Amino acid sequence: MEHIVIIGNGISGVTLARHIRKLSDKKITIVSGETDYFFSRTALMYIYMGHMKFEHTQPYEDWFWKKNRIDLRKAFVQHIDTDKKTLALDDGDLLTYDKLVIATGSKPNKFGWPGQDLDGVMGMYHKQDLENLEAYAPNNKVCKRAVIVGGGLIGIELAEMLNSRNIPVTFLVRESSFWNGVLPEGESVMINRHIKNHHIDLRLSTNLKEIKSDSNGKVKSVIIEETGEEIACDVVGLTAGVSPNIDFIKSSNIETGRGVKVNRYLETNVPDVYAIGDCAEQHEAIGNRRPIEAVWYTGRMMGETLAQTICGNRIQYKPGHWFNSAKFLDIEYQTYGWVFSKPKEGHAHFHWRHADDTKCITIEYDISTNQFVGINTFGIRMRHETFDTWLTENRDVDYVINHLSEANFDPEFYSHYETEVLSAYNNQLQTA
Template identity: 85%
Template sequence: MEHIVIIGNGISGVTLARHIRKLSDKRITIVSAETDYFFSRTALMYVYMGHMKFEHTQPYENWFWQKNRIELLRGYVHEIDTDNKVIKINERDALAYDKLVIATGSKPNKFGWPGQDLEGVQGLYSKQDLDALEKNAPNNDICKRAVIVGGGLIGIELAEMLNSRNIPVTFLVRESSFWNGVLPKGESAMINRHIENHHIDLRLSTNLKAINADENGKVKSVIIEETGEELACDLVGLTAGVTPNIDFLKSSKIETGRGVKVNRYLETNIPDVYAIGDCAEQHEAIGNRRPIEAVWYTGRMMGETLAQTLCGNRIQYKPGHWFNSAKFLDIEYQTYGWVFGERGRPDYEKHFHWKHEDDTKCITVAYHKDTNEFLGINTFGIRMRHEIFDTWLTEKRDVDYVMNHLSKANFDPEFYSHYEADILSAYNNQLQTA
């Protein structure tokens, strides 16, 4: 019986295993050093905030795996011998495979800051990180101030988590405005104000120079690069992005760049070895998509796609139109298609921006300045329907059509009706002054 070994029990690896089992009777083994069972990584923050217990983050009961004949092996893979089709686990055990899938996800970036490995310095990615946070910041008596380094989505999650326990937070963001490499100017500025309104000390255009230790080897302060200021703190959250978790592949023959290099079929340079999820790096561009996408739903899609290939129906990975969602404290964010930030925006891309007077809701619509083709939309504080925008992008609708039918895409038309007239009026005014 063909044996498929999957390294990593995140969303991509587990989706792959489930779909292989639906399609075949192949032997399946998942190897992971993080946890015994798959859990929803995006739910970790809600465990810390008290909205759920860790067991509630596990979508499947523990009996699910045995019933579906998916073997779970707890251990760390430290070597892959592709010549003999063997992986080595925990520096002693060996496991043979017929097909191998690397789905090891990401790890937090570290940039060589002095003190970055001290006790009390951590990321927010794994179950181990959640456990460390409970130890390092259980309350505002133990943790009198936290410093977060890096202004991305994980950083804003960590800020919200600490805020929920009334732990004061200083947020060091290298950019001149929050997440302005992704968000257009108006949206980024709104999020700056929203962070500050939650009593978070937001420091823009600010870099970390070093992390200082106390006499017990625990973090006691950070030094700001630009001013030399010393900030006392008990926790440093490193949230300056993630990078593929592939260090264990360095001695193998598997080709790597930033991630594991794969083609459109998610195949590596070695026969019978594949990579999916955050750790996979596309050889050739897929439209405007980045070579590495550390996004939950693309990991799931890669798992579904590769399951078909491994079960005899070899198909390309086709992720479709870009979509993502997140939360900035209590403001929900969704993006469909392409809406570029200030950096890297194509010359042809024009924006319509509307913001509600309460400063917590806005939309930005991107369209082609010559053809008026609808290119994408960002929404903040207004929930939209994925399938509607997906259809409009496929049909290449023009921006006038989208704006005049925006209520069809809204998740809650009654709620949206409060803003529809204002949005259309602002759009028509922009057309007249353009």
């Protein structure tokens, strides 16, 4: 029986294992050193906030794995020998495979800041990071202030986490406005205001110079690059993005760049070795996507795709229309298709914002053809299927604006804003 070994028990690896099991009888082993069982990484924040316990973040009960004959091996892989098709594990065992899948995800970026390895300095990615945070920031007496470095999705989640325990937060963002490399201006500044409304000390255009240590090797303060200001703190969260977690692969024959290099079939340069999820790097970017997509959904989709290939139906990874979502404190965000922070050449943005400053949408469209390119929506839920259909049908922006109510996914009895959006759209066209 062919033995499939998957390194990593995140969404990519687990989705792959489940789909291989649906399609075949192959022997499947998942190796992970982080946890015994698959859990939802995106839910780690809710454990610290007390919304859930760790076991609630595990989508499958413990008996699931045995019942589906998916073997779990708790260990870190130290070396991959692709000639002998063997993995060396950190507990000294060797594990042989017929096909190997690397699905090891990401690790938090560190940019060589002085003091970045002190006690009390942490990312927010692995379960161990959460345990670390619980130790250094159990309450606002032990942790009188926390400083977060890096204004992205994980940064704002960490701010929300600390806020839930009334720990004062200073949030250092390199950019002039929150996540404005991705979000258009109007949305980004709305989120700036929302962050401040939560009494988070948001510092825009601010860089970290160094992290200072007390006499015990624990963080004492940070120094701001621009002003030289020293901010006393007990915890520093490093959330300046993530990069592929592939250090252990460097000693093997598998080609790596920033991530594990793969072709469209998710195959590496070595036969019978594949990579999926956050750690995979496409030789060439697919459409507007980045070569490395560190997103939950793409990891899952790669798992679904590769299962076909491994079970004898070799197919390419061909993601459909881009979509994503997140939540910024109390404001939900969804995106379908492409909306760039500044409209691409030949494109324009239509932006509408509600007076209460918690809801807005931005639509990107092509100026010459009027084709709808994508939508960002804040504080209003939209129907994935509807936008997926409209994108496939190449609808124009007028159609989308006039049929927006069909895509509304808010709970029943919620106020609707389609007429307001439509009149804003008409006004904007007249003035333009």
